[in-house]
Amino acid sequence: MLEMACSLEKWNKVKETAEILYECVQCLYQEQQYRKAKSLPLLTFELEHPMVYYYGFSHLMRGMACQEKGQYEESRAYIDKYAELGWLEDLGEDGLEVVEEFRSLAQANGHALELLSxxxxxxxxxxxxxxxxxxxxxxxxxxxxxxxxxxxxxxxxxxxxxxxxxxxxxxxxxxxxxxxxxxxxxxxxxxxxxxxxxxxxxxxxxxxxxxxxxxxxxxxxxxxxxxxxxxxxxxxxxxxxxxxxxxxxx
Known part of the structure; x- marks a missing residue:
């Protein structure tokens, strides 16, 4: 849905869909952390990417949408969010690689945003x-x-x-x-x-x-x-x- 909205340049739809993605992954993460703290069985599910990826991607898409709409301050706030995703627990080796990838993207997109603004x-x-x-x-x-x-x-x-x-x-x-x-x-x-x-x-x-x-x-x-x-x-x-x-x- 996000890719389709991007290709059609429907930036309000991009932002709205990215917010839904963020809410979904936030719900999953909080539920897992609650179960871990209470020594309950963890949820079992399969994701194509480590969970941290969906945090980063939701911030990235919202930042892009804001940039395209000329909302540079809001876009900058989203860049700051995916610049540092290391606060999530239980990242593992794959998750740490994703954190580094989004940190690099944040650097590139931050430079671009400053120039455009x-x-x-x-x-x-x-x-x-x-x-x-x-x-x-x-x-x-x-x-x-x-x-x-x-x-x-x-x-x-x-x-x-x-x-x-x-x-x-x-x-x-x-x-x-x-x-x-x-x-x-x-x-x-x-x-x-x-x-x-x-x-x-x-x-x-x-x-x-x-x-x-x-x-x-x-x-x-x-x-x-x-x-x-x-x-x-x-x-x-x-x-x-x-x-x-x-x-x-x-």
């Missing part, structure tokens, strides 16, 4: 963070583009710095990275359009349309199609035909 003086520090954490380059560059569009930044040199990594984005096949790649392509098209580089903007918006078409995401497809139409006067006949073909195939 207007602390553009942190751009150099965030760039250094991406160099040290190559797995964050794709979502990180998307965040930088969003901040550039929102706060009027010129990030041409920065994009050139990561050109080798961006050339590899097209090789990604997992759903999460493809969603990030769509967002990156769409925002890069907007950035190039703002800079009046229409050829580059068209190249990127076509990539965004292809990714939206490939994923079957109607919301993404409609959004990128609207951007393509705003650049249609500069498009080649071949580019127009390609978009028309994708429209007919839907």
């Amino acid at each position: 207007g602390h553009v003086e942190l751009l150099a520090a965030y760039t250094d963070f991406l160099r040290e954490n190559p797995e964050e380059v794709l979502p990180g560059l998307d965040t930088i583009l969003r901040a550039a569009l929102r706060h009027g930044l010129n990030v041409d040199e920065l994009l050139e710095t990561f050109s080798d990594q961006t050339a590899e984005f097209g090789t990604y096949e997992d759903e999460g990275n493809l969603a990030h790649y769509y967002s990156f392509s769409h925002h890069l098209a907007l950035y190039q359009k703002r800079a009046r580089r229409t050829e580059e903007a068209l190249e990127q918006v076509l990539q965004a349309v292809r990714l939206a078409h490939r994923s079957g995401n109607d919301s993404y497809f409609t959004r990128s199609l609207a951007l393509f139409e705003s650049l249609r006067d500069w498009a080649t006949a071949e580019q127009v035909r390609e978009v028309q073909r994708m429209i007919k195939e839907r």
Whole structure:
């Protein structure tokens, strides 16, 4: 349900569903701790992940929803919650690994949030963070583009710095990275359009349309199609035909 709400960008639904997830795992955890304290038989159930994962994931999703709605202070509060999940008891080795994973996510998302909220003086520090954490380059560059569009930044040199990594984005096949790649392509098209580089903007918006078409995401497809139409006067006949073909195939 959370993944579906995210793909549709229904952020109120994301937050509401994540709160239900938190209440469920909190209920389970408290019941187990009560039984343990009273020397009662523990509940037996199977979870796909350690219980701490669901605490972290519920906070992560609520923080993301708040960020997308521009509620930065509330988003920051959720980041603080999944930054330190070591307070849970009986974590075990698997649970401790999850704690570290969410701590790393909190660091990355905290940097991104500060940049989006207007602390553009942190751009150099965030760039250094991406160099040290190559797995964050794709979502990180998307965040930088969003901040550039929102706060009027010129990030041409920065994009050139990561050109080798961006050339590899097209090789990604997992759903999460493809969603990030769509967002990156769409925002890069907007950035190039703002800079009046229409050829580059068209190249990127076509990539965004292809990714939206490939994923079957109607919301993404409609959004990128609207951007393509705003650049249609500069498009080649071949580019127009390609978009028309994708429209007919839907």
